[in-house]
Each structure stands twice: as C-alpha cells, then as structure tokens.
Amino acid sequence: MSRETPSGDELLAMLAALASPHRLRIVAALAEGRSYVSELARRLRMNRPLLYMHLQKLEAAELVVGTLETAPDGSSVKWFDLAPFAVTLTPQAIAAAVPTLTVPGQKDEDKQ
Amino acid sequence: MSRETPSGDELLAMLAALASPHRLRIVAALAEGRSYVSELARRLRMNRPLLYMHLQKLEAAELVVGTLETAPDGSSVKWFDLAPFAVTLTPQAIAAAVPTLTVPGQKDEDKQ
DNA sequence: CCGACCTGTCAGCATTCCCTGACAGGGGGC
DNA sequence: GCCCCCTGTCAGGGAATGCTGACAGGTCGG
Numbered sequence: 001m002s003r004e005t006p007s008g009d010e011l012l013a014m015l016a017a018l019a020s021p022h023r024l025r026i027v028a029a030l031a032e033g034r035s036y037v038s039e040l041a042r043r044l045r046m047n048r049p050l051l052y053m054h055l056q057k058l059e060a061a062e063l064v065v066g067t068l069e070t071a072p073d074g075s076s077v078k079w080f081d082l083a084p085f086a087v088t089l090t091p092q093a094i095a096a097a098v099p100t101l102t103v104p105g106q107k108d109e110d111k112q
Numbered sequence: 113m114s115r116e117t118p119s120g121d122e123l124l125a126m127l128a129a130l131a132s133p134h135r136l137r138i139v140a141a142l143a144e145g146r147s148y149v150s151e152l153a154r155r156l157r158m159n160r161p162l163l164y165m166h167l168q169k170l171e172a173a174e175l176v177v178g179t180l181e182t183a184p185d186g187s188s189v190k191w192f193d194l195a196p197f198a199v200t201l202t203p204q205a206i207a208a209a210v211p212t213l214t215v216p217g218q219k220d221e222d223k224q
Numbered sequence: 225c226c227g228a229c230c231t232g233t234c235a236g237c238a239t240t241c242c243c244t245g246a247c248a249g250g251g252g253g254c
Numbered sequence: 255g256c257c258c259c260c261t262g263t264c265a266g267g268g269a270a271t272g273c274t275g276a277c278a279g280g281t282c283g284g
Contacts, residue, residue: 019131028210031203075251098140
C-alpha cells in the first residue's frame with residue numbers, strides 16, 4: 001500500500017511505464033476520471049490496439065487498474081482507473097533502490 | 113533551481129533518462145561521490161563507449177553534470193557529479209505537466 | 225622508445241520497440 | 255436482415271535503441 005521505498009525492479013518498471021508521451025497522456029486523461037479503451041482511444045486520437053498495449057504496460061506497472069465489468073444485459077466494458085501512487089525521485093531514493101535490482105544473469109562477484 | 117513542477121518535456125526526459133537499469137546504477141554510483149568515465153566503467157563493469165552514451169543521456173536530462181578538468185600538467189579528466197533533483201511522481205503532477213508536452217506535428221484540433 | 229592512463233568518436237550489428245490494419249468474438253436496437 | 259457499440263489478439267514492417275570493437279587524439283613515466 002504505502003509505497004515509500006519501492007524495490008529496484010518496481011521503480012524501474014514504474015519509470016519505464018511512464019517514460020512515454022502516450023502513457024503520460026493516458027495517465028493525465030485518467031486523472032479526470034475513469035474511462036474505457038474505446039472511449040479513451042477516441043479522446044486521445046490513437047489507435048485502439050496501440051492504446052490497449054500502453055494500458056497493459058501501465059497496468060503491469062500497477063499505475064492503472066483495469067476492471068472488466070459485465071453488465072446484466074451481457075455487454076461488457078473494461079473500466080480503467082488510476083491507481084494512487086506517489087514516488088519521490090531523488091538520488092538517495094535511487095541509490096537505495098538500486099541494490100535490489102534484479103540483473104538478468106548477475107553473478108555476485110562484485111568485489112568491494 | 114527549485115524544480116517543483118517540471119514541464120512535460122522535462123519530466124519526460126527525466127523519466128526516459130532514468131528508465132534504464134544501467135543509468136539507475138550510474139546514478140547510484142555517483143551518489144557515493146564524483147567519478148570519471150574510465151573509473152566508472154571499471155566499477156560498473158561496462159564498456160566505456162556504452163557508459164559514455166548513458167552518461168550523455170543523463171547529462172542531457174540534467175541529472176548529472178560533467179566537467180572536463182584539465183590539470184596544469186595538461187592531462188584532462190572529465191568529472192561527473194550528480195545534479196541534485198527531487199521530483200515527486202503523482203497523478204496530479206503528471207496531469208499538470210502533460211498539457212505542456214511538445215508533440216511533434218501536433219495540430220490544435222482537439223475538439224473537447 | 226614503449227606502455228599505461230585519460231578523452232572522444234565511429235560504423236555496424238542485433239535486438240527490441242512502436243504502430244498499423246485486419247481479424248476474431250460478444251452485445252444491443254432498428 | 256443490417257448497423258453500431260464493446261473487447262481482445264494477430265502478423266508484419268519500419269524505426270529507434272543498445273552494445274560492441276576499433277580507432278583517433280592527448281599526457282605521463284620508465
């Protein structure tokens with residue numbers, strides 16, 4: 001819940017998820033209220049599959065939350081909400097997160 | 113100086129610069145003190161031209177500052193220092209920065 | 225002279241990413 | 255029947271990125 005000091009991997013995933021003008025725009029749009037894929041695609045003037053991919057990345061980084069709601073009549077709409085997040089980017093915070101970075105194929109052969 | 117609310121482009125550049133395990137590691141290493149390219153390359157076990165590129169990106173985002181110091185004997189060393197930065201990532205901060213995003217080829221034809 | 229240290233730049237490759245149109249399916253209402 | 259709304263997935267191509275070895279230059283000390 002309280003994400004004061006995220007792990008290196010979490011921080012990296014969050015940064016990578018936000019490091020895109022499209023996804024920044026998506027977050028800003030969702031800050032005004034929940035929406036669903038097709039409606040967002042119209043609003044942001046972008047291809048629906050493209051928006052879909054970006055939303056998945058944001059969801060993977062736990063910055064947005066998608067909920068597929070199936071109405072009683074059977075029609076389904078997937079709503080997207082912003083996840084409340086607050087991470088402060090400082091050299092110290094980064095230095096604290098880096099040691100927990102999972103490096104693929106890392107040996108612990110760092111001497112000193 | 114006080115970078116409370118960065119512009120959209122600045123925020124994006126900062127995020128893009130930090131969204132890399134290598135560059136996070138570089139920032140963490142520089143948090144322990146200034147260093148120069150060759151020394152950092154040895155410490156982080158990475159190719160010098162590669163590190164050079166990453167440092168340039170960090171410098172372009174104004175997260176590190178490079179200073180080429182030419183000693184009186186003529187030998188030169190380029191020192192890199194961390195720039196003090198503190199940006200808090202929240203939905204509101206992003207929503208505030210997004211309108212100032214420079215979109216290449218953007219027409220102002222957004223009808224509500 | 226040779227080796228060790230430093231900076232900076234280059235071409236080229238491999239990989240990954242971004243984005244597109246088109247398709248599958250579901251549900252209405254007219 | 256047709257048309258409109260919604261979701262989800264796919265292949266393919268074009269572009270950008272990450273990374274490498276090798277090169278240029280400089281100073282210093284043996």
